[in-house]
Amino acid sequence: MVQLTDFNEIWLVDFEFSAPSGAVPEVRCLVALEYFSGRQIRLWADEIALLSQPPYPVGRNTLFVAYFASAELNCHLTLGWALPCHVLDLFVEFRNATNGLATPCGAGLVGALTYYGLSSIETAEKESMRDLALRGGQYSHPEKAALLDYCESDVDALNRLLPVMLPPINLPRAILRGRYMKAVARIEYAGIPIDRTTLNHLEHNWNAIQDELIAQVDQQYGVYEGRSFKTQQFADWLIHNNLPWPVLPSGKLDLKDNTFKEMAKSHPQVAPLRELRVALSQMRLSELAVGPDARNRCLLSPFRSRTGRNQPSNTRFIFGPAVWFRCLIKPKQGYGLAYIDWSQQEFGIAAALSNDPLMKKAYSSGDPYLSFAIQAGAVPPNATKKSHKAEREQFKACVLAVQYGMGAESLSLRINQPVIRARELLRLHRDTYQVFWRWSEDGLNYAMLYNKIWTVFGWTLQLNANPNPRSLSNFPMQANGAEMLRLACCLVTEADITVCAPIHDALLIEAPLDLLDTHIQQTQALMAQASTVVLEGFALRSDVDIVRYPERYSDERGTQMWETIVQILNRQRPQPVRSRTPHLCASAL
Numbered sequence: 001m002v003q004l005t006d007f008n009e010i011w012l013v014d015f016e017f018s019a020p021s022g023a024v025p026e027v028r029c030l031v032a033l034e035y036f037s038g039r040q041i042r043l044w045a046d047e048i049a050l051l052s053q054p055p056y057p058v059g060r061n062t063l064f065v066a067y068f069a070s071a072e073l074n075c076h077l078t079l080g081w082a083l084p085c086h087v088l089d090l091f092v093e094f095r096n097a098t099n100g101l102a103t104p105c106g107a108g109l110v111g112a113l114t115y116y117g118l119s120s121i122e123t124a125e126k127e128s129m130r131d132l133a134l135r136g137g138q139y140s141h142p143e144k145a146a147l148l149d150y151c152e153s154d155v156d157a158l159n160r161l162l163p164v165m166l167p168p169i170n171l172p173r174a175i176l177r178g179r180y181m182k183a184v185a186r187i188e189y190a191g192i193p194i195d196r197t198t199l200n201h202l203e204h205n206w207n208a209i210q211d212e213l214i215a216q217v218d219q220q221y222g223v224y225e226g227r228s229f230k231t232q233q234f235a236d237w238l239i240h241n242n243l244p245w246p247v248l249p250s251g252k253l254d255l256k257d258n259t260f261k262e263m264a265k266s267h268p269q270v271a272p273l274r275e276l277r278v279a280l281s282q283m284r285l286s287e288l289a290v291g292p293d294a295r296n297r298c299l300l301s302p303f304r305s306r307t308g309r310n311q312p313s314n315t316r317f318i319f320g321p322a323v324w325f326r327c328l329i330k331p332k333q334g335y336g337l338a339y340i341d342w343s344q345q346e347f348g349i350a351a352a353l354s355n356d357p358l359m360k361k362a363y364s365s366g367d368p369y370l371s372f373a374i375q376a377g378a379v380p381p382n383a384t385k386k387s388h389k390a391e392r393e394q395f396k397a398c399v400l401a402v403q404y405g406m407g408a409e410s411l412s413l414r415i416n417q418p419v420i421r422a423r424e425l426l427r428l429h430r431d432t433y434q435v436f437w438r439w440s441e442d443g444l445n446y447a448m449l450y451n452k453i454w455t456v457f458g459w460t461l462q463l464n465a466n467p468n469p470r471s472l473s474n475f476p477m478q479a480n481g482a483e484m485l486r487l488a489c490c491l492v493t494e495a496d497i498t499v500c501a502p503i504h505d506a507l508l509i510e511a512p513l514d515l516l517d518t519h520i521q522q523t524q525a526l527m528a529q530a531s532t533v534v535l536e537g538f539a540l541r542s543d544v545d546i547v548r549y550p551e552r553y554s555d556e557r558g559t560q561m562w563e564t565i566v567q568i569l570n571r572q573r574p575q576p577v578r579s580r581t582p583h584l585c586a587s588a589l
Helices: 069-079 090-098 109-115 123-135 141-165 171-190 196-220 231-240 257-266 268-281 323-328 345-354 357-364 368-375 389-403 408-415 419-432 434-450 469-494 513-534 556-570
Strands: 009-018 026-034 040-044 062-066 086-089 335-342 452-454 460-462 498-503 506-512 542-548
Touching (some): 009 069, 009 141, 026 069, 040 141, 069 171, 086 090, 086 171, 090 141, 090 171, 090 460, 123 141, 171 469, 171 498, 196 323, 196 556, 268 556, 335 513, 345 357, 345 389, 345 434, 345 469, 357 434, 389 419, 469 498, 513 542
Parallel strands (some): 009 062
Antiparallel strands (some): 026 040, 335 506, 335 542, 498 506
């Protein structure tokens, strides 16, 4: 077991900086404290700029400690400094220790100090110092001293927090999580290439575009009057198209965006209307964080969700708003992008962790949905995607329903079939994958009995007074999928492959065109390696979509809306936007 005494030095580090929207940090000052000796370093920006390496060691015999370490590590990258070998992030460990529990003052440094009964700087003073760091420009001597003192107070807080938090921490696993924060820093620093010119034109013409969008898209629905969405007219459209729709306990139609999003997955005719609603109500184009180098950068907010997944801002992150918006992703000249995602990741995780032989066989077949139908006796052994398309789609929906804890009613809406058919599909899943269901129920019972559940690397969820059994049943797949993604990010970034973004079960990488195919092969191999580590030798496949300059990224769910928007935009500006995107198809390289 790794202990603090295994390190020659432990450095507690904090930077003050500003980070203009979409840009890399601008460092103001640095304070660092060596835990054992008490040696302190205080440096202002002009002194820091003279250094080609950190003023503290970062090798294998040193432990780097910070709170939300990706911020400090981003400063290292901006300054051209080497990243530390070993990182302990007390923010991540505080999140792990309290995941699922109430933290009255939040998960920030002040929140952690308060939780453990330690004194902290007043919130108002903290905010004023942050504002001072963000201001930029020339700083007076008193202002420099104030910022350095504030920075030192955060390091002092780390010094008091570390011994209090340390006893229950599994240090090797904590350092693995710190390793991911290094990957996060590299990814945030790289950013995602954006077609800034088209974004500027969209921003300038957005109000007019919205009006024309309503006129064009609503032709097939007839649910808008001006900019007002009319519920009764939408209800009439649903009846006319024989499309069932979820309702609220009051009996009214459920019009939440998540409902539209889910319904669009099984009823593609709903997708343009959902995209239109998002474009009218949620999208704030100016909030997308794009730096002066036309790269989308924002906090990935790692470990923010209960499953440990990232939770970047839906307005600042290009993958947050409507899917058509992703068509603004475009590689720069001479470069290409590849979106590489694990194939049926959650099904594979469930098969491996439960060690269900039939489920593992279904995953290894390459088409677990059709294999499930064959194993359940619903289609003949020689069935294909083409010959039994409808059956395969229903069994696919059933698999996804199980993964997300859907009941028969929700599944029936997804497949547009009677509830009795949905119940039959769910019964077939239980009968076919009995080993999986015993494992799932045993895990749920254990969690309910001991009030906690965790992943293979120790990311833990504490149960509150009213646990949700469906969420708990899905936790092993979601949270271990997050572990897998984190490990893959570490392996790929450490191989000097540029990762622009992690997206749920996928990585977006960038490379010069002459290296793109090689980097794709390496990334797929490393993603497979990550899956075997998490799943004890069971490897998951991956698929890849490739975009080479001058083409742009595309998601087929948003292609129709993008084409419509481009047509509108081209009528309002002299230089047409290149709207055509490559037909992205999965291919294993």
